Amino acid sequence: WxxxxxxxxxxxxxxxxxxxxxxxxxxxxxxxxxxxxxxxxxxxxxxxxxxxxxxGHLVQQDNGRGGNYGLRAGNWKLQRHDSRRRRNARLRLKGRKVARYTLYQLNVDPGETTDVLAKHPDVAQQMIRQLEKLITAGRSRISP
Known part of the structure; x- marks a missing residue:
């Protein structure tokens, strides 16, 4: 423009x-x-x-069929895998079993190849709470 x-x-x-x-x-x-x-x-x-x-954040959803969600906030991305399977065509992960939650530090690992949840449990717990609140609300914009 x-x-x-x-x-x-x-x-x-x-x-x-x-x-x-x-x-x-x-x-x-x-x-x-x-x-x-x-x-x-x-x-x-x-x-x-x-x-x-x-x-401040972005929620991603798999159209509700698998119950899988992603929450992006700053340099972090939390994924909730209710189907307990992960798909990433680039990394050839179709159908690969994963934990319910995975956490990625995007400024270090933009390809989301290394789950750092065990190294950053405080970040993961805060993001899990935020994601659950957003899912329960059914919207991204929540009044304080």
């Missing part, structure tokens, strides 16, 4: 679902409280504004 967004790379966490809240902010439209339950206003991050933040 010439003159509005400078080309480049950002390390801010955003998701396409955030377009709804961000475009509403950009156009001055007030979204109803129950609309776009997983959308955050990340307009500043999209526009490359100084000190802009992306979203």
């Amino acid at each position: 010439t003159g509005t967004i400078n080309p480049g790379i950002s390390d801010k966490l955003v998701c396409t679902i955030d377009f709804a809240a961000s475009f509403a902010e950009m156009t001055g439209v007030q979204l109803p409280p129950e609309a776009c339950l997983d959308s955050f206003d990340v307009l500043g991050a999209l526009l490359g504004s100084a000190n802009a933040a992306g979203r």
